Each structure stands twice: as C-alpha cells, then as structure tokens.
Amino acid sequence: MTGEAMLRPRHYVDTRPFDPGASEPGGTESEAFYRASSWRLTWWKFRRHRVAVAAAFVLLAFYLMVPFVEVIAPYAQSKRHGDFLYAPPQGVHLFHEGRFVGPFVYPYRFTFNLETFRRDYVVDAGQPQRIRFFCKGDEYEFWGLRTMRFHIVCPPRDGTMFLLGTDRLGRDLFSRILYGARISLTIGLVGIAVSFALGLFFGGLAGYLGGWVDHVVQRMIEILRSLPELPLWMALSAALPPNWSPILVFFGITIILGMLDWPGLARAVRSKLLALREEDFVRAAELMGASRTRIIARHLIPNFMSHLIASATLSIPSMILGETALSFLGLGLRPPVTSWGVLLNEAQNLAAVQLHPWLLLPIAPVIVVVLAFSFMGDGLRDAADPYH
Structure with a gap:
C-alpha cells in the first residue's frame, strides 16, 4: 500500500473522472469506473476507437449540411445551362501566371465537332474568373418559408463553375x-x-x-x-x-x-x-x-x-x-x-x-x-x- 493510500480516510471515495485512454481502471480510477453508468462506460470505450470517432465526425458533417443545402450549393437544383451540356469538371486554381489571384476557374469555350457530333470544350487560360463567396446567387425557397438568394459559394459573374461537370441537360452535378x-x-x-x-x-x-x-x-x-x-x-x-x-x-x-x-x-x-x-x-x-x-x-x-x-x-x-x-x-x-x-x-x-x-x-x-x-x-x- 502506498503512502498516499494510507493517508486516505477509511470511507474515501475517488471522484476523479476515469481516463478513457487507459486499457483498464486501476488505483484511484477504479471507483469512478465501477460507479459509472452503462451509457458512460460505452462512451468512454467508444472514444478509444479512433476510426469510429473519425467516422462519426464525417457523418455529423454530412447531416449538418442537409438542412442548409440550398445555401451551400452554388446553383439551384434544376437550373440548366443550355450551352454547357456534358461539360467536364472545371478545376479550381489559386495562381495565374505566377501571380496569386485567389480561388478562380478558367472559362470554357466549345466548338461542335461534326465528325463525332460532340461538343469539344477548350479551357480559356487567358481569362481567370474569380469565385465569389458569401454572395447572392440563384433564388430558392429556404425550408419553404422564405425566398432567399444568399449562397456561401457563387460562380463568377458572367461565368460558370462546374466543379464536377454537368449532365445531359447542363445541370451542375455538384x-x-x-x-x-x-x-x-x-x-x-x-x-x-x-x-x-x-x-x-x-x-x-x-x-x-x-x-x-x-x-x-x-x-x-x-x-x-x-x-x-x-x-x-x-x-x-x-x-x-x-x-x-x-x-x-x-x-x-x-x-x-x-x-x-x-x-x-x-x-x-x-x-x-x-x-x-x-x-x-x-x-x-x-x-x-x-x-x-x-x-x-x-x-x-x-x-x-x-x-x-x-x-x-x-x-x-x-x-x-x-x-x-x-x-x-x-x-x-x-x-x-x-x-x-x-x-x-x-x-x-x-x-x-x-x-x-x-x-x-x-x-x-x-x-x-x-x-x-x-x-x-x-x-x-x-x-x-x-x-x-
């Protein structure tokens, strides 16, 4: 028995929290461990599972996004871009010709290929278009209660921002x-x-x-x-x-x-x-x-x-x-x-x-x-x- 334990009162109860990182309770932590409820024990053991905790944060981010999809999405759900059918994804860049510009995209120019009957999209690398943040974009009904136009991210003015490309009707896939x-x-x-x-x-x-x-x-x-x-x-x-x-x-x-x-x-x-x-x-x-x-x-x-x-x-x-x-x-x-x-x-x-x-x-x-x-x-x- 250690000197610290000999100096404790006879009916001493340790109230210090149990360390979830420890493999088993011992010494001064044993009382808190055995007095804990089943829910608290489950939480302590779950915190030690780092992969599960990381997965829980990923799911939390997904579900926190759900109520605010209209605010996060740069385009309205059904907005069509008739000039950009099956447009490939546009990359986001930070530097243009060695100079820091900020998040921007290069615009697309397309020509219709008469041999393949497809649109050939060409990147116009001479005109960077900056992405807008906390801006006004497409109109939407927020929770069906109020008409709003506020978006966290918006495409450039008079430009496009197809981060994941478009579908057959020219709708932004992202x-x-x-x-x-x-x-x-x-x-x-x-x-x-x-x-x-x-x-x-x-x-x-x-x-x-x-x-x-x-x-x-x-x-x-x-x-x-x-x-x-x-x-x-x-x-x-x-x-x-x-x-x-x-x-x-x-x-x-x-x-x-x-x-x-x-x-x-x-x-x-x-x-x-x-x-x-x-x-x-x-x-x-x-x-x-x-x-x-x-x-x-x-x-x-x-x-x-x-x-x-x-x-x-x-x-x-x-x-x-x-x-x-x-x-x-x-x-x-x-x-x-x-x-x-x-x-x-x-x-x-x-x-x-x-x-x-x-x-x-x-x-x-x-x-x-x-x-x-x-x-x-x-x-x-x-x-x-x-x-x-």
Missing part, C-alpha cells in the same frame, strides 16, 4: 449531389425508425412472452428472411402507383425498406429478453404488480439499448444502398426528386459513361457514407459489448 444528399441520408434514418419500432415490438413480445407468441414471430421472421431481398424490394416498389406524388413515393420506399429490415433487430431483442427475463429485478417488478408493457419498456429494453443502437447504426447503410439500388433501376424515387440513386440512373448508359465518366461521381458520397456508418457501427458495437 449542386445536384448536395441536393440528393437530403433524400438519401434522410431515407436511411426514417427507414431505420420504422425497422426499430417493428423490431422492438415483435422482438419484445417473442422474448418476454415466449410460448406460441414466440413461435409465430419466429416463423414470420424465417419467412421474410427466406425471400430474396433485392427482388422483393423491386416487386414492392414496382407495385407503387405511378401517379403518386414524389412525397408519397418517398414514404412508400421508406416503409418498404423498414418493413423488410426489422427481422434481424427483432431476433437481437428476443435473445436479450430471453436472457434477462429470468433476472431477479424482473421477478421483483412482477411481484410488485408491474404490467408486462412496463416491464419490457422500463426495465428490460433500457438494459441493452446501447446494443440496439449499435445494431441500428449498422442497418442504416443497407437502407441507403437499398434506395440507391431501386432508384438506379428506375423502381424507386423518380425525377423531379433528386437522390444519389436518381443521379446514378443517368449513368446506366455505358456509352455515356465512357464519354462522360464524371456522371459516376454520385457513387463517391454513397461509398463514404456507407463506410462511415459501418466504422461507427463497429465502434459502437465494441463499446456496448461488456466482454470486449
């Missing part, structure tokens, strides 16, 4: 990817909310009640899991009425994705409840007259909520990929709605991709978001595991 993020990222959260609710309901009933209820729920899960996922998505999406508005189609696709993803979560809830329903605190609640609904909602589910959040986080990428796949095949969201899958639908033509490869750029944010969710979900799962 702006459309930003607008598409609103739908593609939101559909994952709404879909997992539907899946989460169904999984908790059916998994809770099967795990706590058991008996014939458990058998019925298990057979339902086995039937759904035995069906091929993508063809079932395609069949249900094709059944949506073609005259539905974009909003109804959005909610229809979301409900379809959520209803087909709940079996995995329901099985996780069932297995946890089967292990917890025999614990002493459950018996005590039953003897005190607590209802089954209260026992499940107030005593059982909170004991493994961190595991459920980790499982739900790992399911969101499948929702995003499902919407992207359906929209890519023309069975999901349709124009004028813009999502990453709708943008990739224009890349189905192999000839168009060969001639205009920048049409495949909407796949980049899909890959980044899916990987970020996977890394963050792995970190949450490890942090929520008491034996890890």
Whole structure:
C-alpha cells in the first residue's frame, strides 16, 4: 500500500473522472469506473476507437449540411445551362501566371465537332474568373418559408463553375449531389425508425412472452428472411402507383425498406429478453404488480439499448444502398426528386459513361457514407459489448 493510500480516510471515495485512454481502471480510477453508468462506460470505450470517432465526425458533417443545402450549393437544383451540356469538371486554381489571384476557374469555350457530333470544350487560360463567396446567387425557397438568394459559394459573374461537370441537360452535378444528399441520408434514418419500432415490438413480445407468441414471430421472421431481398424490394416498389406524388413515393420506399429490415433487430431483442427475463429485478417488478408493457419498456429494453443502437447504426447503410439500388433501376424515387440513386440512373448508359465518366461521381458520397456508418457501427458495437 502506498503512502498516499494510507493517508486516505477509511470511507474515501475517488471522484476523479476515469481516463478513457487507459486499457483498464486501476488505483484511484477504479471507483469512478465501477460507479459509472452503462451509457458512460460505452462512451468512454467508444472514444478509444479512433476510426469510429473519425467516422462519426464525417457523418455529423454530412447531416449538418442537409438542412442548409440550398445555401451551400452554388446553383439551384434544376437550373440548366443550355450551352454547357456534358461539360467536364472545371478545376479550381489559386495562381495565374505566377501571380496569386485567389480561388478562380478558367472559362470554357466549345466548338461542335461534326465528325463525332460532340461538343469539344477548350479551357480559356487567358481569362481567370474569380469565385465569389458569401454572395447572392440563384433564388430558392429556404425550408419553404422564405425566398432567399444568399449562397456561401457563387460562380463568377458572367461565368460558370462546374466543379464536377454537368449532365445531359447542363445541370451542375455538384449542386445536384448536395441536393440528393437530403433524400438519401434522410431515407436511411426514417427507414431505420420504422425497422426499430417493428423490431422492438415483435422482438419484445417473442422474448418476454415466449410460448406460441414466440413461435409465430419466429416463423414470420424465417419467412421474410427466406425471400430474396433485392427482388422483393423491386416487386414492392414496382407495385407503387405511378401517379403518386414524389412525397408519397418517398414514404412508400421508406416503409418498404423498414418493413423488410426489422427481422434481424427483432431476433437481437428476443435473445436479450430471453436472457434477462429470468433476472431477479424482473421477478421483483412482477411481484410488485408491474404490467408486462412496463416491464419490457422500463426495465428490460433500457438494459441493452446501447446494443440496439449499435445494431441500428449498422442497418442504416443497407437502407441507403437499398434506395440507391431501386432508384438506379428506375423502381424507386423518380425525377423531379433528386437522390444519389436518381443521379446514378443517368449513368446506366455505358456509352455515356465512357464519354462522360464524371456522371459516376454520385457513387463517391454513397461509398463514404456507407463506410462511415459501418466504422461507427463497429465502434459502437465494441463499446456496448461488456466482454470486449
């Protein structure tokens, strides 16, 4: 025993915070560790997973961007540039002829090639055009409440700024990817909310009640899991009425994705409840007259909520990929709605991709978001595991 420990009072309690960087609590940190709640322990362990923390910051940046897409995008969602169809990406430069000018782009000049029947774009390197910041640009309805023209970044006056090129109608691809993020990222959260609710309901009933209820729920899960996922998505999406508005189609696709993803979560809830329903605190609640609904909602589910959040986080990428796949095949969201899958639908033509490869750029944010969710979900799962 050290001299510092001998001088402590008999009932000394260490209140210093636990260091999450340490592999195991020891000495003066042990009391804070063993007095911490399960949520705090999960947070401490999650902070040690640097890749998961970095992925969480990436996702936070994406979702913070969603409400302000109109302000961030340099062009309006459907603005067309008839003179710049299939224009390649314009590079951003800082120096012109050895002199610092600031962020600028070189304008395009095009000629129509009568041999290939294509537009040949030539960079005019003699006229740098400066990019404007915090400026007035295309008009938009901010959240449908107020007409505004303020943009963080604007194209040069009497010039263009196509950072990722344009599509077949001359629409800026970078702006459309930003607008598409609103739908593609939101559909994952709404879909997992539907899946989460169904999984908790059916998994809770099967795990706590058991008996014939458990058998019925298990057979339902086995039937759904035995069906091929993508063809079932395609069949249900094709059944949506073609005259539905974009909003109804959005909610229809979301409900379809959520209803087909709940079996995995329901099985996780069932297995946890089967292990917890025999614990002493459950018996005590039953003897005190607590209802089954209260026992499940107030005593059982909170004991493994961190595991459920980790499982739900790992399911969101499948929702995003499902919407992207359906929209890519023309069975999901349709124009004028813009999502990453709708943008990739224009890349189905192999000839168009060969001639205009920048049409495949909407796949980049899909890959980044899916990987970020996977890394963050792995970190949450490890942090929520008491034996890890």
